[in-house]
């Protein structure tokens with residue numbers, strides 16, 4: 001099991017391409033205190049509003065980047081900037097952060113973040129954006145618009161996935177369907193894993209996983225697959 005401190009540090013090292021901070025530092029204690037504050041009154045293991053609703057089926061097609069760019073210009077650029085760089089509070093280096101976060105470029109979450117994968121970005125955007133208009137139970141964009149604009153957002157460069165982080169999902173069987181780096185256990189391209197469509201990928205991956213499981217079970221129990229003599 002991963003401790004909460006560990007999980008927070010994984011966000012720093014993975015999603016933000018940063019460094020771990022000490023578990024007993026003032027900053028870590030503040031983050032843990034904030035998470036505990038958010039969880040007040042919620043029993044351990046409870047289901048909370050938003051969690052199930054986040055799983056929204058995506059359109060059964062590849063992303064359309066031209067439509068995505070249109071949606072971005074009309075609905076997102078006002079806050080996140082036409083260049084996707086967001087709006088800073090102060091100046092570079094003053095650590096005051098952003099009023100509106102950057103969606104790509106050097107300060108955005110890195111290629112290792114799940115927010116670089118189309119399905120997480122799509123689901124997040126669908127139930128949360130544009131901020132102030134969408135809520136989880138009343139999305140503002142159509143699914144098609146959310147899917148295309150999410151694809152447009154992740155089509156831009158950001159900090160690369162490299163070093164230790166690049167070894168994540170080293171077993172191809174564990175890769176999520178929208179993980180844009182091969183090798184895969186299916187026959188589809190990195191492009192299709194990045195921008196869909198996903199159903200055919202899911203079907204092939206599921207049978208590869210089943211086959212791997214059968215092989216493993218057979219190894220653990222050698223008699224299981226052979227006919228009785």
Ligand code: HEC
Nearest residue numbers: 075076078079099100101109115125129130131132149150
């Ligand atoms: C009114 C301003 C506003 C508009 C319009 C808006 N956003 Fe946002 N967006 C925000 C703010 C503020 C956050 C940070 C929210 C938070 O951290 O809780 C955010 C966060 C995000 C994130 C998560 C960034 C990350 O890496 O964690 C994505 C992705 C995103 N917006 C995409 C979009 C898209 C796509 C649109 C257009 C459909 C859009 N936003 C429209 C203000 C806006």
